[in-house]
Amino acid sequence: MGYTFSSGYTVLLLAFGVLPTLYAIFLAFTKGGAFVGFDNFAKVFGDYRFFPAVQHVAIYLVVYLVCLTLFVVLLALVVHAIKVRWISTSIRFLYYIPGALAGASSVLLWLFLLDPSVSPVAFLLKAMGLESFVQTVSIDNLPVIFTVIAFWTGAGGWIVIMYGALNNISNDVMEAARIDGAGPINTARYIQIPMLRKWISYMGIMSLAAGTQLFVEPRVLSQASKGVVPPDYSLNQLAYLFAFRQGDFNGSAAISLILLVVAVGLAAFFVFRGGLFERD
Amino acid sequence: MSATNLTETPEVTAVRDKDISPGRWLGRALAFSVTGLFLVFFALPIVWLLLAPTKTARELLLNNPFSFGAFSTLADNWNQLTGFQNGIIFTWLGNSAFYTGAALIIALVVTIPAGYALAMTDFKLRRPLLILTLIVMLIPNTALVLPIFLELSAVKLIGSPLAVILPFSFFPFGVYLTYIYFSTAVSKDLLDAARIDGAGELRVFWKIAMPLATPVIALVGFFNLTGNWNNYFLPFVTEPGRKSPVQVGLAELLSNVPLFNPTSAGSVTIDLPVLALATLVSIAPVLIIFLFSQRFLVTGMTAGGTKE
Numbered sequence: 001m002g003y004t005f006s007s008g009y010t011v012l013l014l015a016f017g018v019l020p021t022l023y024a025i026f027l028a029f030t031k032g033g034a035f036v037g038f039d040n041f042a043k044v045f046g047d048y049r050f051f052p053a054v055q056h057v058a059i060y061l062v063v064y065l066v067c068l069t070l071f072v073v074l075l076a077l078v079v080h081a082i083k084v085r086w087i088s089t090s091i092r093f094l095y096y097i098p099g100a101l102a103g104a105s106s107v108l109l110w111l112f113l114l115d116p117s118v119s120p121v122a123f124l125l126k127a128m129g130l131e132s133f134v135q136t137v138s139i140d141n142l143p144v145i146f147t148v149i150a151f152w153t154g155a156g157g158w159i160v161i162m163y164g165a166l167n168n169i170s171n172d173v174m175e176a177a178r179i180d181g182a183g184p185i186n187t188a189r190y191i192q193i194p195m196l197r198k199w200i201s202y203m204g205i206m207s208l209a210a211g212t213q214l215f216v217e218p219r220v221l222s223q224a225s226k227g228v229v230p231p232d233y234s235l236n237q238l239a240y241l242f243a244f245r246q247g248d249f250n251g252s253a254a255i256s257l258i259l260l261v262v263a264v265g266l267a268a269f270f271v272f273r274g275g276l277f278e279r280d
Numbered sequence: 281m282s283a284t285n286l287t288e289t290p291e292v293t294a295v296r297d298k299d300i301s302p303g304r305w306l307g308r309a310l311a312f313s314v315t316g317l318f319l320v321f322f323a324l325p326i327v328w329l330l331l332a333p334t335k336t337a338r339e340l341l342l343n344n345p346f347s348f349g350a351f352s353t354l355a356d357n358w359n360q361l362t363g364f365q366n367g368i369i370f371t372w373l374g375n376s377a378f379y380t381g382a383a384l385i386i387a388l389v390v391t392i393p394a395g396y397a398l399a400m401t402d403f404k405l406r407r408p409l410l411i412l413t414l415i416v417m418l419i420p421n422t423a424l425v426l427p428i429f430l431e432l433s434a435v436k437l438i439g440s441p442l443a444v445i446l447p448f449s450f451f452p453f454g455v456y457l458t459y460i461y462f463s464t465a466v467s468k469d470l471l472d473a474a475r476i477d478g479a480g481e482l483r484v485f486w487k488i489a490m491p492l493a494t495p496v497i498a499l500v501g502f503f504n505l506t507g508n509w510n511n512y513f514l515p516f517v518t519e520p521g522r523k524s525p526v527q528v529g530l531a532e533l534l535s536n537v538p539l540f541n542p543t544s545a546g547s548v549t550i551d552l553p554v555l556a557l558a559t560l561v562s563i564a565p566v567l568i569i570f571l572f573s574q575r576f577l578v579t580g581m582t583a584g585g586t587k588e
Contacts, residue, residue, distance in 0.1 A: 001403075002397040005393040005396055005397035005401070006409060008389065009391060012390060012450040013409075013412065013450065015450070016428060017419075017450065021427060024426070024427035027430060075314070075315070078315055082315075089575075094319055097567075100506070100566045102510035103511060103527045104530045104531045105559050105562050108530060108534065108555065109325055109329055109559055111540065112328070112329075112332070112552070113325055118552060133539075133540070152321070152322065206418065209420050212423075216512040220531050224537075239426055240426070252426055252430075253430065263419045263423045264418075267417075268415055
């Protein structure tokens with residue numbers, strides 16, 4: 001019976017989870033159908049655009065993860081401390097709503113916000129010495145810009161999740177802390193944050209894995225800035241260029257496989273070591 | 281009533297005043313400003329986006345960013361948007377609706393029974409299937425885009441609607457949510473009771489498990505729909521040209537905006553307010569779903585997320 005009920009899903013899992021992975025492995029190690037060992041990888045590693053792309057993605061990830069962890073935990077604690085129910089619900093909802101804008105829409109909206117000639121926060125941009133759109137999206141600013149966009153769309157969802165986790169801390173524990181004279185900061189430091197640890201690391205790994213896949217943000221910005229943002233800024237963009245500009249599907253598969261191994265590695269580490277999903 | 285209130289109020293304030301030390305007062309002020317600052321950060325761009333399409337390109341540059349233009353300008357901008365390439369925006373929106381709608385139906389039909397089977401029945405491949413689901417669930421969906429493209433291209437499906445609908449219907453996160461829901465919220469005894477009464481497996485699932493699962497079905501549907509509506513990378517490579525969904529079309533529109541693209545090849549140019557309007561139109565369906573499911577999101581999401 002279990003087989004019948006799960007058969008439809010199993011077919012999709014094989015077709016769009018397992019099979020593409022196997023196909024990517026096959027392509028990455030072959031050329032024209034013949035086994036070539038690590039040749040494709042060597043070529044990709046040797047490409048002059050590869051290490052800059054790795055570097056770009058890595059810097060972005062550091063900036064993004066630090067900001068995300070710091071601010072999401074802080075905002076969740078503050079929202080959780082608000083005792084008036086409707087205020088707390090409304091604030092959570094307002095934080096959450098940019099999540100409706102993901103993909104190209106959010107980047108497009110941020111194009112406006114980053115252009116000093118139309119931006120509603122032009123005074124901020126100008127105060128930082130940014131007078132034009134091209135100046136704003138200069139390559140050194142990109143990690144911060146991508147962080148702002150990703151944080152704007154994604155943080156609300158994590159704040160709601162952290163808020164839920166904070167709600168799960170039993171009242172007895174919080175009461176005991178209060179009686180012992182712990183203020184909000186000590187309560188957060190010694191009780192709430194340690195109890196959030198599992199969720200914080202879950203957020204970290206998920207965001208790390210997702211961040212390695214950077215594509216739509218640099219692609220749309222590159223399109224809008226006529227080359228100020230290079231079309232090979234991120235690894236996924238490079239994989240795209242290999243496949244569609246150079247017709248080199250094997251090289252593209254090699255990059256995809258590297259990204260996939262990173263993502264699966266992080267996921268597996270979390271499933272087996274993190275213990276979040278242990279239930280039986 | 282009022283008499284008791286009068287006697288109570290001074291007492292309460294007295295206690296509060298005594299409680300709040302200068303340090304704690306400072307802490308509160310800090311927390312208050314942090315909340316306010318981030319509220320502005322999250323909400324301000326949306327407010328701006330709602331107002332921008334009511335202005336002309338000139339007004340957008342010169343007027344106060346948060347002023348309201350005119351309804352007639354909004355109508356003009358709308359006409360310019362719908363006039364672009366004979367209303368291709370409607371084609372894009374229609375594509376999006378078709379792809380995400382079809383994917384939603386398939387996803388629900390395969391996801392809910394799978395989660396049910398993993399939670400409520402025993403079979404040999406149950407554990408491997410569960411572990412595989414957990415791992416695939418944690419892979420960001422962009423990670424598989426190029427391999428899926430290569431696979432679809434090998435079976436000559438590129439450009440067919442199936443090239444986005446089928447990958448969109450594969451939704452391991454939904455299976456995991458359903459699995460958690462059934463294994464924590466529905467008791468096996470209830471199902472066994474129905475079996476003893478002579479109900480077949482299909483009947484037990486349809487008449488007993490499904491009605492109990494309404495909240496999780498809504499949740500799975502919500503995440504599937506909004507995630508797919510906003511997906512860019514996969515349709516970008518598998519659905520070229522007129523078959524694009526609106527997210528891909530939007531980026532296409534961008535190449536006709538002179539400000540961002542001084543050498544734009546197209547003879548028809550797009551003004552900034554029109555681009556803002558297009559952005560708004562592209563997210564309107566998801567925004568409306570968000571507004572209507574507000575309560576259920578802010579509470580329901582945590583209910584699903586925090587069960588351990």
